Amino acid sequence: MSSQSDHPTLLIPGPIEFDDAVLNSMSHYSESHVGPAFVSVFGEVLSGLRKLFQSTDPAAQPFVISGSGTLGWDIVGANLIEKGEAALVLGTGYFSDGFANALRTYGADVTELKAPVGSRPQLPDIEAALKAKQYKLLTVTHVDTSTGVLSELRSLSELVHRVSPDTLVIVDGVCSVACEEIAFDDWKLDGVVTASQKAIGVPAGLSISFFSGRALRAVENRKTPPAAYYASIQNWLPIMRNYEAKKPSYFATPSPQLVHALHTSLGQILSVPLAERFAKHKAASDKIKAAITSLGLKQVASKPDDQAHAMTAIYLPESIQIAQILPSLGKKNVVFAGGIHKEIATKYIRFGHMGVSILEPERGHVERALKALEESLAEFGYQKA
Amino acid sequence: MSSQSDHPTLLIPGPIEFDDAVLNSMSHYSESHVGPAFVSVFGEVLSGLRKLFQSTDPAAQPFVISGSGTLGWDIVGANLIEKGEAALVLGTGYFSDGFANALRTYGADVTELKAPVGSRPQLPDIEAALKAKQYKLLTVTHVDTSTGVLSELRSLSELVHRVSPDTLVIVDGVCSVACEEIAFDDWKLDGVVTASQKAIGVPAGLSISFFSGRALRAVENRKTPPAAYYASIQNWLPIMRNYEAKKPSYFATPSPQLVHALHTSLGQILSVPLAERFAKHKAASDKIKAAITSLGLKQVASKPDDQAHAMTAIYLPESIQIAQILPSLGKKNVVFAGGIHKEIATKYIRFGHMGVSILEPERGHVERALKALEESLAEFGYQKA
Numbered sequence: 001m002s003s004q005s006d007h008p009t010l011l012i013p014g015p016i017e018f019d020d021a022v023l024n025s026m027s028h029y030s031e032s033h034v035g036p037a038f039v040s041v042f043g044e045v046l047s048g049l050r051k052l053f054q055s056t057d058p059a060a061q062p063f064v065i066s067g068s069g070t071l072g073w074d075i076v077g078a079n080l081i082e083k084g085e086a087a088l089v090l091g092t093g094y095f096s097d098g099f100a101n102a103l104r105t106y107g108a109d110v111t112e113l114k115a116p117v118g119s120r121p122q123l124p125d126i127e128a129a130l131k132a133k134q135y136k137l138l139t140v141t142h143v144d145t146s147t148g149v150l151s152e153l154r155s156l157s158e159l160v161h162r163v164s165p166d167t168l169v170i171v172d173g174v175c176s177v178a179c180e181e182i183a184f185d186d187w188k189l190d191g192v193v194t195a196s197q198k199a200i201g202v203p204a205g206l207s208i209s210f211f212s213g214r215a216l217r218a219v220e221n222r223k224t225p226p227a228a229y230y231a232s233i234q235n236w237l238p239i240m241r242n243y244e245a246k247k248p249s250y251f252a253t254p255s256p257q258l259v260h261a262l263h264t265s266l267g268q269i270l271s272v273p274l275a276e277r278f279a280k281h282k283a284a285s286d287k288i289k290a291a292i293t294s295l296g297l298k299q300v301a302s303k304p305d306d307q308a309h310a311m312t313a314i315y316l317p318e319s320i321q322i323a324q325i326l327p328s329l330g331k332k333n334v335v336f337a338g339g340i341h342k343e344i345a346t347k348y349i350r351f352g353h354m355g356v357s358i359l360e361p362e363r364g365h366v367e368r369a370l371k372a373l374e375e376s377l378a379e380f381g382y383q384k385a
Numbered sequence: 386m387s388s389q390s391d392h393p394t395l396l397i398p399g400p401i402e403f404d405d406a407v408l409n410s411m412s413h414y415s416e417s418h419v420g421p422a423f424v425s426v427f428g429e430v431l432s433g434l435r436k437l438f439q440s441t442d443p444a445a446q447p448f449v450i451s452g453s454g455t456l457g458w459d460i461v462g463a464n465l466i467e468k469g470e471a472a473l474v475l476g477t478g479y480f481s482d483g484f485a486n487a488l489r490t491y492g493a494d495v496t497e498l499k500a501p502v503g504s505r506p507q508l509p510d511i512e513a514a515l516k517a518k519q520y521k522l523l524t525v526t527h528v529d530t531s532t533g534v535l536s537e538l539r540s541l542s543e544l545v546h547r548v549s550p551d552t553l554v555i556v557d558g559v560c561s562v563a564c565e566e567i568a569f570d571d572w573k574l575d576g577v578v579t580a581s582q583k584a585i586g587v588p589a590g591l592s593i594s595f596f597s598g599r600a601l602r603a604v605e606n607r608k609t610p611p612a613a614y615y616a617s618i619q620n621w622l623p624i625m626r627n628y629e630a631k632k633p634s635y636f637a638t639p640s641p642q643l644v645h646a647l648h649t650s651l652g653q654i655l656s657v658p659l660a661e662r663f664a665k666h667k668a669a670s671d672k673i674k675a676a677i678t679s680l681g682l683k684q685v686a687s688k689p690d691d692q693a694h695a696m697t698a699i700y701l702p703e704s705i706q707i708a709q710i711l712p713s714l715g716k717k718n719v720v721f722a723g724g725i726h727k728e729i730a731t732k733y734i735r736f737g738h739m740g741v742s743i744l745e746p747e748r749g750h751v752e753r754a755l756k757a758l759e760e761s762l763a764e765f766g767y768q769k770a
Binding site: 004005010012014015016017018027028029031033034066067068070071073074077078101102106195197203204205225226227228231250252253256257258337340 | 389390392395397399400401402403408409411412413414415416417418419420450451452453454455456458459462463486487490491580582588589590610611612613614615616617635636637638639640641642643720722725
């Protein structure tokens with residue numbers, strides 16, 4: 001059980017509730033960012049990320065850089081695509097729109113293949129798009145945190161490699177890494193960008209990314225210089241390689257405390273087979289989604305195959321407003337998030353169920369949240385139809 | 386006194402030793418980044434930064450963004466200058482070179498006015514440069530962490546406003562904010578970019594910046610769109626304004642734990658008159674520099690007027706190598722940094738003396754460091770000439 005001071009249970013789709021040891025690592029005493037103790041910890045973090053991404057390809061490379069998850073979009077935009085080159089963005093909601101905007105900032109010629117709210121672009125449409133135009137890269141938001149829609153990566157990547165083999169397959173894994181399976185090498189992915197504060201279970205502040213040898217060659221072979229300085233793969237690549245080889249080096253000062261917390265969390269994550277971790281998230285998700293359905297509520301992600309396993313986006317009954325339900329849940333010490341997809345933002349709420357809230361069921365988070373939701377709905381007069 | 390577990394005393398020019406309460410804030414339980422409790426803390430941080438920068442101009446704006454100090458260069462490069470526009474970079478060492486490279490990444494036409502190692506460009510030369518060409522902005526590295534050279538901002542800014550009034554005055558304050566005086570409004574500065582892990586006394590991971598109304602108008606009046614997404618002032622400005630107005634809003638997830646630590650540290654900093662804080666750093670610096678001189682050692686920053694007050698870059702005796710002295714100091718639990726200025730990197734070491742190491746003299750950091758240095762020099766046969 002947690003020894004943290006009493007506080008409302010945070011069940012939004014990130015940041016999540018944290019493990020005590022991870023939070024304690026945040027208070028690690030100050031160390032030199034180029035001293036042997038910290039360099040060793042950073043090196044182990046990078047090696048650990050290879051395992052988390054199920055990658056053994058030495059040409060692939062993990063990056064850990066101070067920043068929000070959003071910085072990952074800049075890393076892709078500033079390094080993997082050049083002005084005027086084409087990108088195909090699979091549109092699943094707010095976060096795929098964000099990725100598209102970030103790529104446009106760097107001059108990419110972006111085509112958004114948008115699915116209706118609550119679903120994802122289908123393979124035949126993606127195939128047609130890939131055949132109609134040559135894309136430098138394709139982006140897919142593995143779980144769009146705005147809708148709880150899960151995209152299927154394996155068959156998508158197979159399709160891209162078959163139909164448009166030169167197109168890089170780039171995944172926004174902010175809300176999927178460490179809760180949905182990602183077999184980086186087997187699925188022939190070229191990049192996954194993510195962040196610390198979701199299923200990885202570390203406070204926000206780290207942009208974490210993983211790129212294939214093919215992606216790094218694309219950076220090397222750019223016709224124009226990288227379009228950013230802090231987000232430049234060229235600037236960070238030697239640093240990450242040195243850290244992993246336990247050699248000190250410097251481009252910008254990392255955050256030792258956040259890296260320690262990531263070290264602690266990765267140690268916990270990798271102490272159990274990943275398949276078990278993913279299965280636990282799926283089992284809990286199935287239960288939660290069944291409970292939501294039995295309350296008579298609908299999910300934003302309409303088809304079971306498209307539903308993420310670490311969050312649920314739930315349509316409210318028409319008679320109940322977000323401004324009613326969230327404060328009511330708050331009084332019961334349960335924090336959910338409001339909607340964020342612009343077409344339906346006022347109509348739904350989001351329940352994040354990942355990390356310790358799932359892996360330490362003795363905390364009782366899920367049961368408490370479902371009970372609070374049922375009670376709050378009843379308070380506002382909701383009855384199952 | 387500190388209750389942190391035993392560890393070597395970190396006396397590099399950042400990260401520094403941290404206050405216990407600040408470190409404890411790093412372990413704050415998880416909160417929603419858009420919940421009222423955290424929004425209020427973030428808002429107070431922004432208001433506190435106005436005081437730290439001695440600014441009451443409502444048109445000026447503080448920004449706190451997850452990232453390293455280096456991100457500040459991208460914020461300047463991607464927002465305040467457009468492709469082909471001219472920037473005058475005052476060259477003081479490794480960090481002004483870095484700023485120049487970051488600006489070039491964004492297409493700036495950069496002129497570096499370089500001073501000899503250990504000094505800073507002189508006002509008459511700067512005046513001549515400003516008269517020879519129209520610059521969109523001038524950058525000055527207030528304290529170049531590579532050399533310990535302090536630049537004088539007030540007379541520099543007066544000069545720029547007199548000779549080239551349309552040129553924005555941009556300060557790299559990574560190693561100066563909270564240990565050297567900066568009167569943002571009075572000195573008519575347009576931007577200061579800094580980071581959390583130096584005299585502000587918070588673990589690394591936050592890019593902190595402060596821009597004038599004039600600088601923000603320059604962003605508004607760009608002919609081309611901002612050249613970055615994550616580092617875009619346009620994307621962050623409404624968010625920072627909302628946080629300060631205690632209204633939730635979202636562009637990218639901030640790091641609640643780092644922001645809490647900054648809140649704690651700013652509370653401590655602002656509880657004492659800033660003039661007193663700066664005077665204490667100066668008094669300690671004077672003592673340290675006198676001790677270095679009495680050991681017969683020379684500083685990289687040769688003239689007293691050019692010497693920073695929170696770090697000292699010290700030339701080693703010719704007979705002693707960095708690879709000897711740093712491990713020897715380490716055995717005495719004192720961590721100094723090696724050289725980083727490429728022309729002299731192997732010849733000097735750096736001693737950071739800021740934050741709790743100065744403000745809590747009962748920790749005995751400075752005395753211990755000076756004693757360790759004297760002993761280590763003696764171990765390698767050094768005798769004052």
